[in-house]
Amino acid sequence: MLQTAGNLLARSRAAGRICVINYHRVLQTPHPLLPSEPDVATFRWQMELLARCFNVLPLRQALALMDAGTLPPRSVCITFDDGYSAVHELALPVLQRFKLPATVFVTSGHLGQNTMWNDRIIEAVQSLRSERLDLRSLGLASYSLRNTDERLATIGVLTEHSKYLPPSKRHALIRQLEEMAGENLVPGQMLTPDMVRALDRNGIEIGAHTVTHPILTSMDDESAQSEITSSKEQLEALLDKPVQLFAYPNGKVGKDYDARHVEMVRRAGFAAAFTTAVGAITKEQDRFQLPRSRPWDRTPFMFGLRLLSWMAQGPPR
Incomplete structure (x- = not known):
């Protein structure tokens, strides 16, 4: 049913659109104080549904196909923010099982650190x-x-x-x-440099998410530019390859970042940047303010229907 609905959308004005799903981490078991984070079982059925009913593409490839006018119907991309070690330890095996690509936006200054x-x-x-x-x-x-x-x-x-x-x-x-x-923090919540390299070797694209995850609008311009540029430089030095994608911390336009920061991202040499606005990517949008969001739905049908509704909606309203 989801495939049929998606194909019908592809023949309408929703053709050539990309939905980008955004996660932070995957939990071993449900956590009462982290209700929005999926556990492994939930993440597994979500990925199985994506593999069965959608065309899951690497983020940069999806953008290139959209530009070329050859994007397949029901195109979806998977992203993770911040750089939790659970992406390597828990999410990667599931992604590999279903042969799904993903992008991880890493907060470079937190690599190997205890917690955000x-x-x-x-x-x-x-x-x-x-x-x-x-x-x-x-x-x-x-x-x-x-x-x-x-x-x-x-x-x-x-x-x-x-x-x-x-x-x-x-x-x-x-x-x-x-x-x-009297809290003693448990170490090991964030990715280590070796884990980032392992993700890269396994086909997971690494993007930048600043150095320390500040709200960019709360900083002076020089500090904000440093957060953006340094995150790119640090990750490129770690991987010995270009890092071309960026995600704004928190990602709300006008509140967490503004036109100044969009220009900073361009100046730093990124090819595209992502917000947390709800909607689908279209060819006409500013390549440095592309939407992505997180489906909150608890059943496979509603999860898939949410993605199709974003495709029908198009750009954020």
Whole structure:
């Protein structure tokens, strides 16, 4: 049914469009405080559906075929952001099983490091033994932690607040959380340089995602350009090959990046850049603001239908 619907779309104005799926990591088992991240079983059926019902292409190849007017119907690309080690350890075997390509946008400064700052918030809040978290001394509020839903809500508030803090203030908040929790971070959540090389050897394209994953609009122009350019240079030195694709951290136009940063990405020598806007890629779009998003659906049919709806929609609205 999904194939038939996709072929009908391909004969309409939806012809020549690409849907790009965006993940961060794959979990060994479901995690109550990471409800949006698929576990291996979920990721497996998602990849099986893509292999059976869609044409999954390497990202750069898909763009080239679109430009040439030879893009197959139901074209989909798979991407991962940040650079979690689970992409190598858990996602890669599934991708190999179904012979699917993917692109990993790596935050180069976190290679071999313990955790991203947002994961430190999750781990600290998860480890707090009290039923309330009082952060009024930092100009925030007092938050209830009586159950999983309340802890999840608290994590959401703190993560959204921390995204737009200067790095020094974000670090101070996270350190206070960790001290309150007595948290000892578990090492090994991020890709190592050797894992990145292994992904590359196995046909997974590596893209850049800045050095430290800042919100670009919160930085001065010189620092933002350095984050963009240095991430490309560091990954190219690691792989000894060009890195041509870039993804904006957080990826919301006007809020997380703007026209200045689009020009910085062009200047750095990338061939294309990706946002987190919902919709399909069309030939007419700015090659440095291409959409991609994450299907949240929990069943195969709705997951596939979501992708077809993006193709029908076209560019982000």
